Amino acid sequence: MKEMPVIDGEKCQQCGLCVSVCACGALIIVGDAVKILEVDECRWCTLCELVCPNGAITCPFEIIIEDDQA
Template identity: 35%
Template structure:
């Protein structure tokens, strides 16, 4: 029997608010995020541990992590 699929978190990033300061990218312990152009994007969602450090640190109210 196949293993049930791991439930992934949902990371919402507001492109309008993000200023690509890269604080979330540098403080993420598992390298989930990266900067692409003028906004932050999710690179590797499976690595996310829902620690919410990006949510706490984002100065621009741009990122939210839903379980």
């Protein structure tokens, strides 16, 4: 299964920052919580995790840049 950002609804304060930085339109605020709207749209940039002031988003993946010159 594709790994996705995990959103802790208890920590989320619905500020909308994560939605605004997600260039892929993968996040949306529904009612009182952020939801993953389009799983296939996530490009694992981790920006949502970085901007969340409440630590409500955890990306269970990391970006590895491989050096082809090695």
